[in-house]
Amino acid sequence: MSQGVAKVRQEGFSLLCKTSGESLNAKFLSRYFRLEDNLGEITASLVKDSYLSEVIQKFYGLRLLAQDKWECLLSFVTATNSNIPSIRRKIDNLCRALGDDLIFDGSTFKTFPTAERLAEATVATIAGCGLGYRAPYVKRVAEAVCSGEIDLSELNVLDYEDAQELLLRELKGEKLLPGVGRKVADCVLLFSCKKDEAFPIDVWITKVIASHYADHLDPRIRKKVEASDVAVLKLSPREYDSISRSMRSYFGIYAGFAQQYLYMSAISGNESSGPVEPVRTARKVNKN
């Protein structure tokens, strides 16, 4: 895992970078931003209906990241059932409390906490970062990662379904990674493991599917989605799996890109969510 700070700005088709260290070089950033992806080819493969086509046109340029797996996993565990501004705050708090100092360009930054630091921390400390009832999950996930009970690097080797199974694994009726359900697992696979067919289904995507893609669902699920109040609709694991399968089969191997464009479209215009920034590997500490 690389810990550092990068200042990046785009000019035309170039990225101009200034970074804190040797390892944080152009090659690293190119990998992180997945600049090798042929976005034109990928989006062309997603032109299957006029709705998605318009959304892609509107948000063209949106890409997927290849985030650090540990950082991504933990971030999405903290993200469950909360909104984006709140998630940012929680992660910032964790970095301040348990990250390491990193001086760059005259400012102090904090690194994302390691699994070791989080495993050592008390539940109260973690909860104090605003995580609430997720604090024990975070600690347990950290323990599982730093003890080797789960090896996140295996996710690269496995195909999508096996990788998801690993993240959801149970031992003796106990979840290896509490706080990690299908949605969180899909996010980790899509944003940090290059499983581009992963299609995370959150409340926003559920609404998009209900209003634009109900025809592609299993009839039984379609009925439920159309009948119930979309605002309150929660999916059972089986329903999640079914919808996910339907969407992957409809959109193909780049379903995750479709999901990202649809997600952007769904949340845009929602003022409280604001622009979605990528999770950074280090955070600036605001002094006040």
Place this chain on the structure above:
DNA sequence: AACCAGGTGAGGA
């Protein structure tokens, strides 16, 4: 003051 947010876990029919 309810209701919502990049859901999940626990308990029971």
Place this chain on the structure above:
DNA sequence: TCCTCACATGGT
């Protein structure tokens, strides 16, 4: 396998 709830917290 299905439903129903509780869950901390901060923002409208």
